[in-house]
Amino acid sequence: MNIEIKELVFAYPNGVLALEGVTVGIPTGSLVAIVGQNGAGKTTLVKHLNGLLRPTSGLVQIGDWDTRQRSVAELANRIGFIFQNPDDQLFCRTVKEEVQFGPRSLGFENDRIETLVEAALELTELHEKASQNPYDLSPAWRKMVALASILAMDTPIVVMDEPTTGQDAVSIERISRIVQSLHGSGKTVIAITHDIDFCAENFERMIVMRQGMVVLDGPIQEVVAEREMLASTYVEQPQITRLAKRLGFSTIVYKPDDFIRVLHDS
Amino acid sequence: MPDRLSFFIPRESRVHSLNPLTKLALAFSLIILAFFGPGLFLPVALYFFVLVPLSLLGKVGKEFLQTSFRLLLPLFAFLFVMQSLFYPGGETVIFSFWIFSATSEGVVFAFRTATRILVMVSSFLLLLLTTHPSTLMNDLSRRGVPASLSYIITSTLQIIPQMQARAVTIQDAQRSRGLDTGGNLINRIRSLLPLVGPLVFSSLVDVEERAIAIEARAFTLPVKKTSLIDIPDSRGEAVLRWVMAALSLMTIGYRIWLSLN
Ligand SMILES: Nc1ncnc2c1ncn2[C@@H]1O[C@H](COP(=O)(O)OP(=O)(O)OP(=O)(O)O)[C@@H](O)[C@H]1O
Ligand SMILES: [Mg+2]
Numbered sequence: 001m002n003i004e005i006k007e008l009v010f011a012y013p014n015g016v017l018a019l020e021g022v023t024v025g026i027p028t029g030s031l032v033a034i035v036g037q038n039g040a041g042k043t044t045l046v047k048h049l050n051g052l053l054r055p056t057s058g059l060v061q062i063g064d065w066d067t068r069q070r071s072v073a074e075l076a077n078r079i080g081f082i083f084q085n086p087d088d089q090l091f092c093r094t095v096k097e098e099v100q101f102g103p104r105s106l107g108f109e110n111d112r113i114e115t116l117v118e119a120a121l122e123l124t125e126l127h128e129k130a131s132q133n134p135y136d137l138s139p140a141w142r143k144m145v146a147l148a149s150i151l152a153m154d155t156p157i158v159v160m161d162e163p164t165t166g167q168d169a170v171s172i173e174r175i176s177r178i179v180q181s182l183h184g185s186g187k188t189v190i191a192i193t194h195d196i197d198f199c200a201e202n203f204e205r206m207i208v209m210r211q212g213m214v215v216l217d218g219p220i221q222e223v224v225a226e227r228e229m230l231a232s233t234y235v236e237q238p239q240i241t242r243l244a245k246r247l248g249f250s251t252i253v254y255k256p257d258d259f260i261r262v263l264h265d266s
Numbered sequence: 267m268p269d270r271l272s273f274f275i276p277r278e279s280r281v282h283s284l285n286p287l288t289k290l291a292l293a294f295s296l297i298i299l300a301f302f303g304p305g306l307f308l309p310v311a312l313y314f315f316v317l318v319p320l321s322l323l324g325k326v327g328k329e330f331l332q333t334s335f336r337l338l339l340p341l342f343a344f345l346f347v348m349q350s351l352f353y354p355g356g357e358t359v360i361f362s363f364w365i366f367s368a369t370s371e372g373v374v375f376a377f378r379t380a381t382r383i384l385v386m387v388s389s390f391l392l393l394l395l396t397t398h399p400s401t402l403m404n405d406l407s408r409r410g411v412p413a414s415l416s417y418i419i420t421s422t423l424q425i426i427p428q429m430q431a432r433a434v435t436i437q438d439a440q441r442s443r444g445l446d447t448g449g450n451l452i453n454r455i456r457s458l459l460p461l462v463g464p465l466v467f468s469s470l471v472d473v474e475e476r477a478i479a480i481e482a483r484a485f486t487l488p489v490k491k492t493s494l495i496d497i498p499d500s501r502g503e504a505v506l507r508w509v510m511a512a513l514s515l516m517t518i519g520y521r522i523w524l525s526l527n
Contacts, residue, residue, distance in 0.1 A: 052438050076444035089439040091464035105444035135467070153443065 001063040001078060001156040001188065002027050003049065008058035010044055018044040020212040021058070026190065028156070031183050033199040033220075034192045036209035037234040042192045043084065045209070046159050049190075050079040062157070077106060080155035084162045084192075086139070086146035095137075095145050096121075096130040102153035113152075120152040123178055140171045147178060158182055160191040164198050176202050200224060200238040200254040208233060225252045273333070273394040281324030281392075285499040286402040287409065288507055293389040295510040300385035302521040306374065309381035317388050326395045333395075334388045342380045349376035401497060408493045413485065421476070429469055436461055 003026040010019040018041045047053040051072040060067040083089045092098040103113040124144040134145045206223040208216035210233035244253045253259045300309040321330035353372030403416040
């Protein structure tokens with residue numbers, strides 16, 4: 001399902017102009033990371049995708065739907081949105097109920113709900129914790145519950161706002177696997193992140209935002225090469241890219257595997 | 267986050283820059299004057315010749331008039347109808363219809379009560395419109411009101427806007443998961459139910475976290491605290507407060523003297 005954002009301008013009621021004309025197209029099956037400094041407008045942008053915010057001017061289309069004409073609940077059929085803070089999202093008594101909530105609200109058949117919930121719990125490794133209260137879990141696991149509760153909705157597009165913040169290495173690993181698995185089943189994954197290494201290792205396309213505008217947009221290898229532009233929005237190049245540069249590699253690398261390959265070849 | 271619960275309107279004015287205690291003293295002495303002072307028309311006079319001009323000086327005239335009318339008109343209508351018709355012991359009938367008759371004693375009583383309430387409500391309104399609640403609290407605790415008391419008051423003032431913000435966030439999360447919170451009444455109520463738990467729960471967590479946070483900053487240490495925020499006060503204002511206190515005392519004295527004779 002394609003996403004079309006055209007000339008999107010958004011001002012908060014208090015007058016803050018958070019988006020100043022953003023045009024982005026995201027075709028089905030994309031793996032897109034959005035980066036940029038605090039307050040660049042990343043969250044504001046993705047909240048337009050599921051209708052939590054409506055354009056002040058401009059257009060946001062999800063498939064053939066114009067978000068202005070759809071309710072958030074309707075858009076939930078197409079967009080799964082994982083909030084930055086899982087505590088803003090969890091409200092059920094047990095992990096399982098939490099995960100069931102989405103597909104139930106969407107009115108799926110019981111069998112399908114059961115299958116989806118199982119799959120989501122499997123992917124997030126929450127099986128043993130299914131009957132616990134989400135609030136008894138550690139923040140890292142609460143994040144997993146938040147993820148599972150969205151995965152179970154089986155939406156063609158999944159949006160994650162800062163999935164890796166505050167997560168340990170094991171958990172980040174798990175999130176990477178989830179992203180890859182979603183990608184494998186043909187879904188579009190959009191993630192906001194400050195973790196440039198996570199972004200370089202898992203995504204194909206990168207959108208860089210600064211002060212309400214998109215300043216860079218392209219395949220990761222092209223975007224990470226733009227050191228100055230990245231620095232202007234306080235984003236550093238991936239560690240591996242910087243290391244390669246210091247070692248005098250002639251090509252831009254952004255994944256450990258590529259790094260090793262180039263190292264072998266030279 | 268906008269604090270929708272406080273009436274405060276941030277503007278630059280002579281009234282805004284007065285010390286909060288002065289405004290508090292003014293409110294109290296106006297109320298005492300209105301309730302215990304002489305004459306039927308004193309409260310109205312206080313309203314039109316003191317409170318309204320002060321609200322204009324404070325650049326909140328429009329909001330002041332609007333809010334005081336909106337709050338008080340229904341009450342006044344109710345008072346006048348009830349008191350002028352049912353005031354016990356009213357004898358001088360002004361007009362009557364069917365089984366009701368309005369007496370002038372009733373009308374006078376209603377007028378007196380209504381205008382006193384007008385002064386009471388609007389003098390606090392003036393205070394609240396021109397003073398941020400935390401400034402008032404800071405000033406009071408600087409003057410020796412126990413900090414825990416001002417904490418209780420300010421945190422109570424804050425809790426509703428906080429819970430509102432929280433409710434919006436949780437509702438956003440629910441809608442994002444396909445829950446239809448719009449539409450008909452039943453839908454709305456159904457969508458509110460799952461909200462209550464997390465709302466109360468997270469508010470309790472907030473309270474605990476805040477308690478730990480202020481504890482960690484030596485809130486309960488029994489020493490004299492200094493104030494970070496400097497709230498301007500002047501000799502002139504202190505004198506003014508004494509004058510108002512004296513005036514209030516005199517009014518009360520006058521009332522006692524009257525009742526003794
Ligand atoms: N509810 C709101 N009301 C008013 N202004 C807001 C609101 N939310 C965000 N803003 C402002 O809009 C701008 C963009 O905010 P946004 O949250 O989209 O940034 P972000 O790129 O997600 O930042 P972060 O990396 O900190 O999450 C900021 O200037 C922010 O202060
Ligand atoms: Mg954000």
